[in-house]
Amino acid sequence: MRDIPQDRYIRGRTHHRTAKTKAPSHTDLIRDIQDKLPCFFFVFSRQKCQDYAAELAQKNIFPYNQEITAFVREKLATAPQEINSLKSTQLMRQVLPYGIAFHHAGLLPVIKDTVEELFGKGLIHVLYTTETFAVGINMPAKAVCFDSLRKFDGITFRYLNSKEYFQIAGRAGRRGIDNAGYAYVMVDRRDFNYGLYRNITEKDVDPILSQFRLSVNTVLNLIKRHTQEEIDEILCKSFYTYQKYGRRFDKVAKHLFAYKFEAAKKKLIKMGYIANDRLTDKGEFGSHIYSDEILTSELFATSFYGHLNEYQIMLLVAAICYEFREKTEFYHQQPSKALSQLKHALKNHHTLEKEKRFRSLDDLTSLVHPCFYGKNVLEIVKNTNLLEGDIIRFFRQMLDRFGQVRNATRDLRLVEICRSCEQVIQNCLKDIDTV
Template identity: 40%
Template sequence: SINSINKHHSIIVSAPTGSGKTLVADYVIDKAINDGKKVIYTAPIKALSNQKYKDFLKQYGCEKVGLLTGDEVINPDADVLVMTTEIYRNWAITNSIKDLYYVIFDEIHYINDIERGSVWEESIIFSPNSVRFICLSATIPNVDEFASWIEKIKDHKVDRVKHDNRIVPLEVSFYDEELGITTLEKIREYANIPSYYKLYNLKEKNKIPFPNHLHLAELVKCPCLFFCFSRKVCEKNALELSKKFKKTDPEIQKFVSKKLRDGYDLSKFKSARLLREILPKGIAFHHAGLLPKLKEIVEELFAQGKIKYLYATETFAVGINMPAKTVCFEGLRKFNGVTFSSITSKEFFQMAGRAGRRGIDKKGYVIPMINRKEFSYSNIKNLTSKDTEPLKSKFKLSISAVLNLINQHSQKEIDIILENSFYTFQKKENFEVIKRRFHNLIKKLNKIGYIENNKLTDKGYFASKLFVDEIVLTEIFGTELWRNMDQYMIILAISSLIYEPRRGSKIFGKRFTSTEKGLIHNLKPILESKVENIKILAPLIFSIFEKQDFFEVCKASNFDEGDLIRLISQIMDRMNQLFNSVEDKTLKERLESSHDMLRMLIEEVS
């Protein structure tokens, strides 16, 4: 990898967790700083961006490092910039990248993500040809295909660094409620015995005892990372296990109490009180619904080896370098928003890869719990034997991409760019699909007045600086519609566009005054079905103005605190995008003051 960087080549590093991939990123950053060049490090999630920013601050100092996420901008002219991949994509599309040496894509396998995968592809396609890439992932089965694509469209050498052997090998076993920790073959053997159900007086298959995490916890070697695919299950299981322990660690107790009282009193939150109860016993939970400061407490104690059992959702496996001796799985199926389905081999090995601590463990233990009711030997065998899932294009042509293509390129250049997608590279006939989508979007944008005579109109230019909900935001804020909207109405309108309720989420109270009625009347043709969110969200958004205290605002709904912070952060992100699009001074002031109010609300608990 170092030789490749010295030759100014791009590199794709496919190597297991703990094998030193981050050293490649560290080397290129050191080299860039010494040579006075710029490097961008991108991460798939904000939490990982924040963690990397803190790491780089310690290494290089605050003058050299900057952070850009949807709701936060720190030192944007720094030599080393940490940002979410979406921010980098936005820069690339608008041709805002100058004098960049390397861009590092951590967790490049996110290109497979159905919702967001296109962001990684667009980031590579729209990057200037002078930029070089470092793509990092634990496993890329089709690394040669991916490298060949980049070589073809960027006309420079892409080196492959592929390493399949783990420094700490994994031992995969399975937990069955009757057999204990065993092999998959042994479970199949027992599941196929005809007299089995008679022997245990089980008339139906679904009467077989469900595997119990408490029984497995007694058998595993610690520290143990226990993946669950539900936040509630994480908390419930951690609390159940804590009841089995009486001894507490006074040092942890003291550490947690101090952290909870440091600044904003976090002990007011139920999740904080629950953690305060179980952490001294060496047990914890970690998920995206927690306050950032609570996640930091858990991560710090886990890194110190003070936590023996950590129940976590899969977000813990993204980038955060916190291995354990044993990784357990509550199951191998998760809810995808519609139904329950099996996790992929890539997801399994992303989580399983956290087993085994380099320099400490001779092997890492991986133990999924098996529910015989859903047992399928071949499916589980395929899933847990090897990561066979290749990188596959999820390319979607966004409206902002189309508008920027029209604004910056000739038709001939546009055809070349569209042909450069990984989607087309993987299957030549896909080019016609992309061209069709492009021309359909052009027709739509012509019809609604964003393009005229193959050039952007004022509305088209406004929308070209937005990267999500481009048309809706333009129709509200790129016209005169916003003039009758105060801060409350602006935040309510933007939040209504973003809000996607989780199962069981509730907002308490009602607020339906002439303000909300007027907003619904004005925005119904634009927001369409989303206009109903105005009525739903009004009590919550109004409480932000009325209370201006995060704990008090939380009382307006049953949202997890982390989800409320995420909603507010997304509103702030849209405001940042709008701020860069609008020219009207009054609107800029309203957006800026609204953004500042939201920032102060979540700053004290983030």
């Protein structure tokens, strides 16, 4: 933790000089730890990753490296021109020659691959990245820096727990190269809580907690594959039950998951997924869907989709996959008769009319319409402020959902529609997947 000098003053209403503490600077921290590079600098914001990389490059701390320039030029030589014209690509090409990079899920795969290869070659001094880099990529560094110990978890801002901290900090120290790894946290003394920071960073004390959830898919497959006696035993022997009741877990007559299972089963019986302790056709369909089971089944395991065309079905799947964000903008929406008919059908359905995700249908035409009519993803990125990597992820999620529906249905017409839509999306992504 770096001490921040109190060298600025402001005048208060009483005209007394009041010390003003400066916020910590990531560039100052990098200057101070140049003997402990390379480092991962974890920032819980994609935009700040890019901003920090640009700011550090302007400080001229590291020399220009022609080897990096040549590597990047060769790596992107066969890439479509649209990739090189993207703002994120242009910024990356500006900072990379100085051994500075950024990495997050919003980047194109070829750009992320380039950064990872350069880091593996030992040519990157500082890599600004989000926490997704701490999971699944085995690339340690000598030091790990934290922009903050607070992050947005999709609902609210909160502090990391000790497990999350050590998961990330554990990247510090290269086996066989470094005798020690170093972790640095930027602390703003204006809201510094020493006890809280010590609890997070001193020792991994948070217990492992069961993440077992009784999803609709789980309930349907338990009923499909097991007797009631077997179901009771499976739920009783879950890690969650052991954590809650300890060594007496198998002696508890009625545990929490048994009640939850019964409640979920009653709801599914009422909705027509289960009858006489067996799955109905709709229940069988739902047992092959792994998220949004009810919504997907109501759309594609009933007669609802029967009068819809491929474009309308693509819009429905897009609405299921899209994750609404307040600041996302869409341009060039494509109103049409097909869209109006689809919205009318949803409005008149007793269950689907309440689904909030269908409120984004108008916006999603900015992505789905050009995709359906043959545009590639590098042209579609102009229709939204979503990052290019997020758009690719969105279309790949659509591919996954179409695959689930295709495997779940017995309707040959729907199977062919799914295959056709999958081909449309694959054509849209082909320039990315072939780079």
